[in-house]
Amino acid sequence: MKDLFNKPLLDAQALYKHFAVGRKPSLLDRLRGTAKPVSMLHAVDDVTFTIGKGETLGLVGESGCGKSTLVRLLTRLLDLTDGSIHLDGEEIGHLPAKGFGRSPYRPRIQMVFQDAGDSLNPRFTAFTAIADPIRRLKPIPREALKARVEELAGMCGLPVELLGRFPHQLSGGQKARVGIARAIAVEPDLLILDEPTAALDVSVQVVILQLLEDLKQRLGMSYLFVSHDLNVVRLLCDRVMVMYLGRIVESGPAERVFRYPAHPYTKALLSAIPHFDSLSGDAGHATPRLRISGEPRSPIDPDPKVCRFYGRCPNGTEACSQAMPLLQGVGPGHSVACHFPLADTAAADIAKPDPLIEDVA
Numbered sequence: 001m002k003d004l005f006n007k008p009l010l011d012a013q014a015l016y017k018h019f020a021v022g023r024k025p026s027l028l029d030r031l032r033g034t035a036k037p038v039s040m041l042h043a044v045d046d047v048t049f050t051i052g053k054g055e056t057l058g059l060v061g062e063s064g065c066g067k068s069t070l071v072r073l074l075t076r077l078l079d080l081t082d083g084s085i086h087l088d089g090e091e092i093g094h095l096p097a098k099g100f101g102r103s104p105y106r107p108r109i110q111m112v113f114q115d116a117g118d119s120l121n122p123r124f125t126a127f128t129a130i131a132d133p134i135r136r137l138k139p140i141p142r143e144a145l146k147a148r149v150e151e152l153a154g155m156c157g158l159p160v161e162l163l164g165r166f167p168h169q170l171s172g173g174q175k176a177r178v179g180i181a182r183a184i185a186v187e188p189d190l191l192i193l194d195e196p197t198a199a200l201d202v203s204v205q206v207v208i209l210q211l212l213e214d215l216k217q218r219l220g221m222s223y224l225f226v227s228h229d230l231n232v233v234r235l236l237c238d239r240v241m242v243m244y245l246g247r248i249v250e251s252g253p254a255e256r257v258f259r260y261p262a263h264p265y266t267k268a269l270l271s272a273i274p275h276f277d278s279l280s281g282d283a284g285h286a287t288p289r290l291r292i293s294g295e296p297r298s299p300i301d302p303d304p305k306v307c308r309f310y311g312r313c314p315n316g317t318e319a320c321s322q323a324m325p326l327l328q329g330v331g332p333g334h335s336v337a338c339h340f341p342l343a344d345t346a347a348a349d350i351a352k353p354d355p356l357i358e359d360v361a
Helices: 027-032 065-074 095-101 126-137 142-155 174-183 204-219 229-238 254-259 264-271 355-361
Strands: 008-021 039-052 056-060 080-089 111-112 190-194 223-225 238-245 247-253 328-331 332-337
Touching: 008 065, 008 223, 008 254, 039 065, 039 223, 039 247, 056 229, 065 190, 065 223, 111 174, 126 142, 142 355, 174 204, 204 229, 204 332, 223 332, 229 254, 229 264, 238 254, 247 254, 247 264
Parallel strands: 056 223, 056 238, 111 190, 190 223
Antiparallel strands: 008 039, 008 080, 238 247, 247 332, 328 332
16 A cells, blocks of 8 residues: 555545434424334444545445445535544534535535536536536636636546537437536536446446546545445446445455455355356356345444344354444454455455456456
């Protein structure tokens, strides 16, 4: 890992976000003393991590694991239930989400949304969409604004003649470029990418991913890359976090986690990646799959002593229902929340060729 990543740009400590579920007790119920406790959905539970300057951190996990809620906490679109968020050493987690748009920290954290078409105002031209954050967060004279928007369009590969078009007049790739140009317009330090290529054709995805990598090197930004495409995460990210039912179950250098997953859930995710040997029907050389069965545990008032993966984990024992596993180191920068890690990753030889990387290449 590069020394550049030792100093965190973003430091999130013990983040919690709980949502009330069901009807809140009425004033009469409270006066009578008959009010029942309100059930709480634990969307994010005790999540701690850092993002270094110039680093790309991948966040993966199945739908409903809490990725989107975590992103909304980091971008200060939601208030924390508990925890702290430091940006370059300054506490921003205590700032109310309602007023964060007027905070001087707002330009430093920007986001590229999953569906560029839905995230663009249909009444805004491409020019207005890119210019809008500049007008709101870093106002400049009109002449300079026009030049800046054209510069941003050029950096993102968007022809200047398309700036006068509305979203319905642009292709999917062009709308994605407008979304990226809008996000980098105010020169953020941290760019959060929420499935930025999910709605694009495969050929366009490659071009957009190359653009994002080029912009990162050119502008010195850090990325939080949220994706279901594990191959993309492996190729673009320096580190990866795996999330399950509101908790981080594994984190570490992307190369180590993909080669030597220590948590059964991580291994199951990686097992779902198609391999050429399995597609060709060559059973003798097919990569072993780890399949998980059963239903996920309820995130509503979960038992704090029970592992969230208990009941689906093929290696689960009675101990998993009696003590919640905490993140523990299993190698350089590699941590897992499991009582029975799958492998001794500390002894893993990461110089060994990785057949899955060869498949991807």
